[in-house]
Amino acid sequence: xxxxxxxxxxxxxxxxxxxxxxxxxxxxxxxxxxxxxxxxxxxxxxxxxxxxxxxxxxxxxxxxxxxxxxxxxxxxxxxxxxxxxxxxxxxxxxxxxxxxxxxxxxxxxxxxxxxxxxxxxxxxxxxxxxxxxxxxxxxxxxxxxxxxxxxxxxxxxxxxxxxxxxxxxxxxxxxxxxxxxxxxxxxxxxxxxxxxxxxxxx
Amino acid sequence: xxxxxxxxxxxxxxxxxxxxxxxxxxxxxxxxxxxxxxxxxxxxxxxxxxxxxxxxxxxxxxxxxxxxxxxxxxxxxxxxxxxxxxxxxxxxxxxxxxxxxxxxxxxxxxxxxxxxxxxxxxxxxxxxxxxxxxxxxxxxxxxxxxxxxxxxxxxxxxxxxxxxxxxxxxxxxxxxxxxxxxxxxxxxxxxxxxxxxxxxxx
Amino acid sequence: xxxxxxxxxxxxxxxxxxxxxxxxxxxxxxxxxxxxxxxxxxxxxxxxxxxxxxxxxxxxxxxxxxxxxxxxxxxxxxxxxxxxxxxxxxxxxxxxxxxxxxxxxxxxxxxxxxxxxxxxxxxxxxxxxxxxxxxxxxxxxxxxxxxxxxxxxxxxxxxxxxxxxxxxxxxxxxxxxxxxxxxxxxxxxxxxxxxxxxxxxx
Amino acid sequence: xxxxxxxxxxxxxxxxxxxxxxxxxxxxxxxxxxxxxxxxxxxxxxxxxxxxxxxxxxxxxxxxxxxxxxxxxxxxxxxxxxxxxxxxxxxxxxxxxxxxxxxxxxxxxxxxxxxxxxxxxxxxxxxxxxxxxxxxxxxxxxxxxxxxxxxxxxxxxxxxxxxxxxxxxxxxxxxxxxxxxxxxxxxxxxxxxxxxxxxxxx
DNA sequence: TATGAATGAGAATTCATTCAT
DNA sequence: TATGAATGAATTCTCATTCAT
Numbered sequence: 023x024x025x026x027x028x029x030x031x032x033x034x035x036x037x038x039x040x041x042x043x044x045x046x047x048x049x050x051x052x053x054x055x056x057x058x059x060x061x062x063x064x065x066x067x068x069x070x071x072x073x074x075x076x077x078x079x080x081x082x083x084x085x086x087x088x089x090x091x092x093x094x095x096x097x098x099x100x101x102x103x104x105x106x107x108x109x110x111x112x113x114x115x116x117x118x119x120x121x122x123x124x125x126x127x128x129x130x131x132x133x134x135x136x137x138x139x140x141x142x143x144x145x146x147x148x149x150x151x152x153x154x155x156x157x158x159x160x161x162x163x164x165x166x167x168x169x170x171x172x173x174x175x176x177x178x179x180x181x182x183x184x185x186x187x188x189x190x191x192x193x194x195x196x197x198x199x200x201x202x203x204x205x206x207x208x209x210x211x212x213x214x215x216x217x218x219x220x221x222x223x224x
Numbered sequence: 225x226x227x228x229x230x231x232x233x234x235x236x237x238x239x240x241x242x243x244x245x246x247x248x249x250x251x252x253x254x255x256x257x258x259x260x261x262x263x264x265x266x267x268x269x270x271x272x273x274x275x276x277x278x279x280x281x282x283x284x285x286x287x288x289x290x291x292x293x294x295x296x297x298x299x300x301x302x303x304x305x306x307x308x309x310x311x312x313x314x315x316x317x318x319x320x321x322x323x324x325x326x327x328x329x330x331x332x333x334x335x336x337x338x339x340x341x342x343x344x345x346x347x348x349x350x351x352x353x354x355x356x357x358x359x360x361x362x363x364x365x366x367x368x369x370x371x372x373x374x375x376x377x378x379x380x381x382x383x384x385x386x387x388x389x390x391x392x393x394x395x396x397x398x399x400x401x402x403x404x405x406x407x408x409x410x411x412x413x414x415x416x417x418x419x420x421x422x423x424x425x426x
Numbered sequence: 427x428x429x430x431x432x433x434x435x436x437x438x439x440x441x442x443x444x445x446x447x448x449x450x451x452x453x454x455x456x457x458x459x460x461x462x463x464x465x466x467x468x469x470x471x472x473x474x475x476x477x478x479x480x481x482x483x484x485x486x487x488x489x490x491x492x493x494x495x496x497x498x499x500x501x502x503x504x505x506x507x508x509x510x511x512x513x514x515x516x517x518x519x520x521x522x523x524x525x526x527x528x529x530x531x532x533x534x535x536x537x538x539x540x541x542x543x544x545x546x547x548x549x550x551x552x553x554x555x556x557x558x559x560x561x562x563x564x565x566x567x568x569x570x571x572x573x574x575x576x577x578x579x580x581x582x583x584x585x586x587x588x589x590x591x592x593x594x595x596x597x598x599x600x601x602x603x604x605x606x607x608x609x610x611x612x613x614x615x616x617x618x619x620x621x622x623x624x625x626x627x628x
Numbered sequence: 629x630x631x632x633x634x635x636x637x638x639x640x641x642x643x644x645x646x647x648x649x650x651x652x653x654x655x656x657x658x659x660x661x662x663x664x665x666x667x668x669x670x671x672x673x674x675x676x677x678x679x680x681x682x683x684x685x686x687x688x689x690x691x692x693x694x695x696x697x698x699x700x701x702x703x704x705x706x707x708x709x710x711x712x713x714x715x716x717x718x719x720x721x722x723x724x725x726x727x728x729x730x731x732x733x734x735x736x737x738x739x740x741x742x743x744x745x746x747x748x749x750x751x752x753x754x755x756x757x758x759x760x761x762x763x764x765x766x767x768x769x770x771x772x773x774x775x776x777x778x779x780x781x782x783x784x785x786x787x788x789x790x791x792x793x794x795x796x797x798x799x800x801x802x803x804x805x806x807x808x809x810x811x812x813x814x815x816x817x818x819x820x821x822x823x824x825x826x827x828x829x830x
Numbered sequence: 831t832a833t834g835a836a837t838g839a840g841a842a843t844t845c846a847t848t849c850a851t
Numbered sequence: 852t853a854t855g856a857a858t859g860a861a862t863t864c865t866c867a868t869t870c871a872t
Contacts, residue, residue: 029835046336046339047336047339048252048332048333048336049252050250050251050252050253051252051336051340053861053862053863054862054863054864055861055862055863063836063837064836064837064838065837065838065863065864065865066835066836066837066838066864066865066866067835067836067837069863069864069865070834070835070836073864074863074864075863075864126332126381127332127335127336129381129385130250130328130329130332130384130385131250132385133329133384133385134248134249134250134253134329137248137249138253153389153390165394165395165398166398168382168389168390168395169395169398169399169402171378171382172375172378172379172382172390172395173374173375173378174378175378175381175382176373176374176375176376176377176378176379176381177374177378179328179331179377179378179381180370180373180374180377182332182335183331183332183334183335187355187370188355188370188374192367193367193370193371193374196367196368196371197371199406200371200402200403200406201402203405203406203409203410204401204402204405204406207405207409208405255844255845255846256845256846256847257844257845257846265853265854266853266854266855267846267847267854267855268848268849268852268853268854268855269852269853269854271846271847271848272852272853276846276847277845277846277847450740450743451740451743452656452736452737452740453656454654454656454657455656455740455744457865457866457867458866458867458868459865459866459867467832467833468832468833468834469833469834469867469868470831470832470833470834470869470870471831471832471833473867473868473869474831474832478867478868479866479867479868530736530785531736531739531740533785533789534654534732534733534736534788534789535654536789537733537788537789538652538653538654538657538733541652541653542657557793557794569798569799569802570802572786572793572794572799573799573802573803573806575782575786576779576782576783576786576794576799577778577779577782578782579782579785579786580777580778580779580780580781580782580783580785581778581782583732583735583781583782583785584774584777584778584781586736586739587735587736587738587739591759591774592759592774592778596771597771597774597775597778600771600772600775601775603810604775604806604807604810605806607809607810607813607814608805608806608809608810611809611813612809635856659840659841659842660841660842660843661840661841661842669857669858670857670858670859671842671843671844671858671859672844672845672856672857672858672859673856673857673858675842675843675844676855676856676857676858679843680842680843681841681842681843
């Protein structure tokens with residue numbers, strides 16, 4: 023019998039190990055040799071787990087979007103007011119800002135590969151992470167869930183491009199203030215999927 | 225003297241012609257030969273105008289950020305209420321969505337090159353486009369100008385990655401509603417740099 | 427003891443199963459993994475039976491040349507006139523044309539490997555199949571045996587390269603006509619090794 | 629203006645220079661790097677003239693089949709008896725035996741590539757060299773032209789595989805004897821396209 | 831015996847750049 | 852200025868072979 027290896031587990035391990043470098047350097051600027059070396063395996067072994075370079079990007083994004091949702095949701099405690107939930111999300115993103123920036127960059131790489139001849143389909147399931155996941159975890163409507171996601175993706179992107187330009191914390195707090203003002207003005211009920219959450223505020 | 229004018233004008237013409245392909249395919253996936261062919265010149269000629277591939281990216285982003293600001297500002301009429309100004313900006317971005325998506329993508333490429341050994345400095349002036357330009361054109365504070373910019377960059381990015389996910393118009397209108405609600409609640413004065421613009425309320 | 431019988435029998439089975447693919451694709455274009463997969467064994471097992479890829483080619487040709495001769499000779503009935511014997515050979519080759527084409531191709535591969543550093547010796551015994559075997563089975567002189575063989579190898583080769591060019595049957599019949607005309611003209615006796623076979627033609 | 633090079637002439641020069649090695653080592657066993665080195669150019673330059681490795685094989689065979697016919701025909705003098713013409717052909721092949729062996733081997737390579745996915749069409753025009761060209765140059769019928777060609781291809785192949793087995797000269801003379809016997813017996817007229825050639829003997 | 835994970839040298843091909851014309 | 856032939860290091864991917872289990 024051959025060496026016993028949990029193929030899938032090892033694949034994920036490799037993906038996570040190289041996630042950061044891959045995103046920062048960019049799909050096209052990273053070489054299979056470098057990836058292999060960095061992971062401490064031979065190129066042959068790398069190809070044993072990933073048939074093509076593309077498949078690494080594909081699997082990375084898939085893995086990321088899954089961990090993404092679960093991680094964010096886990097950071098939210100039950101039975102807390104809406105503002106706290108939103109702030110919890112915001113803090114979660116701030117803490118993992120680099121990681122979210124990685125996802126933004128890999129998404130661009132993915133988009134570009136997708137448009138190539140022989141490219142692959144966009145990972146539809148990643149879309150749920152953008153918006154629906156947020157909505158679910160906060161109790162907001164899907165539209166507002168996307169609103170939230172869009173802003174924070176924009177924030178992550180902006181700070182990636184211009185690190186010295188703005189403060190994450192300040193813009194995030196501004197967002198929360200603006201957002202909460204709107205929700206209160208409009209009346210919470212309309213914007214919440216689940217009645218009773220954070221209501222009754224005079 | 226006329227030579228120099230021609231030279232620069234021709235450079236810009238080349239940059240604009242290939243801008244879209246460059247952004248969509250990505251810095252690393254576009255070859256100098258392809259650029260040359262697409263522009264109808266030889267590689268030798270291309271190198272005559274741009275000493276390296278990097279310099280094309282550099283000049284492209286520079287050109288983009290300049291046209292960006294001027295175009296947006298030009299679309300705003302004087303003496304209009306704040307909401308109209310904001311909507312004018314939003315509409316401008318919607319109409320040129322593809323162009324803004326290109327800038328987002330090229331910015332990522334630029335960021336990545338910047339981090340490389342021998343990479344170049346980030347174009348500082350591009351930052352003004354993000355935020356300060358908006359603030360200036362609308363009369364908002366710099367902080368709110370960035371707030372605006374961040375959201376719309378997020379929106380452009382999101383729709384780039386997930387074209388079928390959300391509507392530009394709907395999310396933009398939602399933003400305007402949220403934003404205006406906040407401005408009205410907080411009192412316009414605090415958020416405007418220039419008194420007297422869009423005032424007279426009450 | 428029974429192990430060894432199994433071992434060799436299994437080896438031959440593997441060789442025969444993959445003979446055709448090997449010849450058609452070519453020694454260098456076939457991979458050990460493909461061979462293994464096609465045979466339903468692991469690469470490890472394949473290496474258990476054949477220490478190197480070269481050894482597969484070697485054993486294949488050896489096996490082929492043996493079966494070749496025996497098969498052809500078996501197809502010839504005793505005490506038949508020379509023309510019938512020759513035609514029997516011709517028919518045998520026509521029926522197994524693909525098989526003979528395989529041998530032609532593998533022989534080229536073999537020749538090329540032989541010329542390499544570390545290459546192997548030509549299987550001398552295969553030569554007997556070309557010519558001597560035919561001579562023996564038909565009662566012709568060695569020289570005419572080779573003459574026969576040469577023509578039919580040429581025919582197989584030509585049809586391999588240009589399948590739509592000529593008919594096997596027509597050219598074979600032409601050969602027999604030409605050949606028999608010559609034998610009759612020259613006098614059979616001179617061209618036959620064994621007197622008495624197909625004689626009495628006073 | 630760029631360096632002035634006669635593209636096609638240089639291509640042919642490269643093809644002829646490497647013809648022999650290519651055939652002997654085999655399509656799959658020769659590397660582009662080796663070809664380039666052997667030709668004294670860089671791999672980049674090699675690719676400048678041949679977009680793929682396949683295209684080298686393709687062009688080589690095409691070039692060969694053309695030179696083949698013209699060379700053979702040129703060696704035949706006008707107004708000579710048929711037997712002399714045939715012998716002239718035979719001598720021509722004997723002198724260039726190595727070269728014909730090369731073509732046989734390359735043809736096999738070609739056939740194998742042709743059968744691959746993405747393979748190319750067989751060079752139809754090469755078929756004319758086999759048979760029709762001979763017929764034309766000797767005045768024989770097409771069928772007998774192919775008969776001739778088939779035998780000599782077989783002879784070349786056989787001597788390639790088993791160099792010590794038979795003599796080219798002996799088998800060639802045997803062929804001529806057999807062939808001429810048949811032609812005389814059948815009556816020349818039937819086998820000649822052009823009346824009057826080499827007839828009326830005795 | 832049998833398996834298939836692991837290896838790493840080497841394959842075909844690409845590409846930014848140079849430079850003779 | 853303009854051309855495109857030439858370069859060669861670097862890229863993705865392959866594959867015969869080994870070996871721990």
